Amino acid sequence: MTHTPRVSIVMSTYNGEKFIRQQLNSLIAQHYSNWCLSIRDDGSSDATLAIIAEYQKRDARIRLMQDSHGNMGPARSFMHLLAQVESPIFMCCDQDDVWLPHKVGEAVARIGDDTATPRLFFTDLIVTDGDLGTIAKSFMAFQKFDPLRAKSFKGLLLQNIVVGCTMAGNSALLALLRQAQTHNRHEMLMHDWWFALLASAFGTIEYSSTPSILYRQHGGNSLGAPGSNLSRYITMLWNSKPWKRASVYICKVAAQSSSFRRAYGNSLTQTNLAAIDKVTALGSARSCLPLVRTFSAGIAMNGWLRNAALLLSVCVHPAAWNAPLLPSPVSTEDNA
Structure with missing residues (x-):
């Protein structure tokens, strides 16, 4: 070389x-x-x-x-x-x-x-x-x-x-x-x-x-690889905690997108700006409709199981989404 x-x-x-x-x-x-x-x-x-x-x-x-x-x-x-x-x-x-x-x-x-x-x-x-x-x-x-x-x-x-x-x-x-x-x-x-x-x-x-x-993968990992299978998502969907996790996740992703737009918005294409705005809007969503629109625009997670779990968390458990979800800046340590 x-x-x-x-x-x-x-x-x-x-x-x-x-x-x-x-x-x-x-x-x-x-x-x-x-x-x-x-x-x-x-x-x-x-x-x-x-x-x-x-x-x-x-x-x-x-x-x-x-x-x-x-x-x-x-x-x-x-x-x-x-x-x-x-x-x-x-x-x-x-x-x-x-x-x-x-x-x-x-x-x-x-x-x-x-x-x-x-x-x-x-x-x-x-x-x-x-x-x-x-x-x-x-x-x-x-x-x-x-x-x-x-x-x-x-x-x-x-x-x-x-x-x-x-x-x-x-x-x-x-x-x-x-x-x-x-x-x-x-x-x-x-x-x-x-x-x-x-x-x-x-x-x-x-x-x-x-x-x-x-x-x-071990007990002390900051971030790990839990895998992706049907039984895992079914178990999560019938547990009360995932609804809260889903709302927190969407909140953080929306905040990150908003931050990225502030930093680079003047240089982004109109297509990418429109995509960012759809994700940012999820931070204040009160229903599943904004998420459906986001999926329809080709903005989604990897695999139908993840997307289905996220959508169900919004549609089936609206109590987790009855307040604005875009708070003050999110600490990165909370996601570690």
């Missing part, structure tokens, strides 16, 4: 002593070696910091960022790290996964050397248990996700399918993020979702079905 740009990898850690060694070892074992890892600890009380210090001595490419912000939550912690990236390509890394040896090199090849067009690349994942035993060979199949929906702005407004720990982006994509004022990102649910929206609206998104990481 003649194209060997520096790759900035960012990692936010929190009480990761159990698995972080395996992840750091997998980074050191990458076939592509021109990378640096910036770690920000989000207030660990275990041996995470001691382990990081040990690896800093072993590999000069690993460094720990120091600040006084304390616990910020995963989204804000990653955003703080990304604000300091200067390399032409960036990647986000979780503390408890294992990267396969080809991951960084493939990302560099797919992103290329185009610095003018915002570019995002993501891959499938192998879902594992805490001991790295395989649960599913394909995260996308396990979740019944269609990765091609990521190429459509409308396909990303209600649900994100770009998993941040597989994602790589270029400096043009990062520059778009930095254009938005901080107050326009308060309602960001997760950094990977925001990047996916940016790339689909203003640049390109490329996907590989070849998994690039072992995606570990």
Whole structure:
């Protein structure tokens, strides 16, 4: 490979002593070696910091960022790290996964050397248990996700399918993020979702079905992969809690869409503005009609089961929707 740009990898850690060694070892074992890892600890009380210090001595490419912000939550912690990236390509890394040896090199090849067009690349994942035993060979199949929906702005407004720990982006994509004022990102649910929206609206998104990481599922995950099957959704629909969760979810997605519009509305196409407005309107919905209109416009979640569950939660349990759902800015930690 003649194209060997520096790759900035960012990692936010929190009480990761159990698995972080395996992840750091997998980074050191990458076939592509021109990378640096910036770690920000989000207030660990275990041996995470001691382990990081040990690896800093072993590999000069690993460094720990120091600040006084304390616990910020995963989204804000990653955003703080990304604000300091200067390399032409960036990647986000979780503390408890294992990267396969080809991951960084493939990302560099797919992103290329185009610095003018915002570019995002993501891959499938192998879902594992805490001991790295395989649960599913394909995260996308396990979740019944269609990765091609990521190429459509409308396909990303209600649900994100770009998993941040597989994602790589270029400096043009990062520059778009930095254009938005901080107050326009308060309602960001997760950094990977925001990047996916940016790339689909203003640049390109490329996907590989070849998994690039072992995606570990365990009791301490901030966000996980529960799977998608009929029995799970039937159980949820007959439980009282999902109605409340659905209303909160719609509220947060509507707030995120409103925030994205404030930040980039002057540059969005009329088609994308109309799509955003439909999603934002869901935040003050009192009936299922706005959601039906949103689905009719091609703005939906992945798979009929998810859409049916969301629609039923609105139509069958109106008590959860009898008050305005667009509150003051939503904390990203609530979604972590």
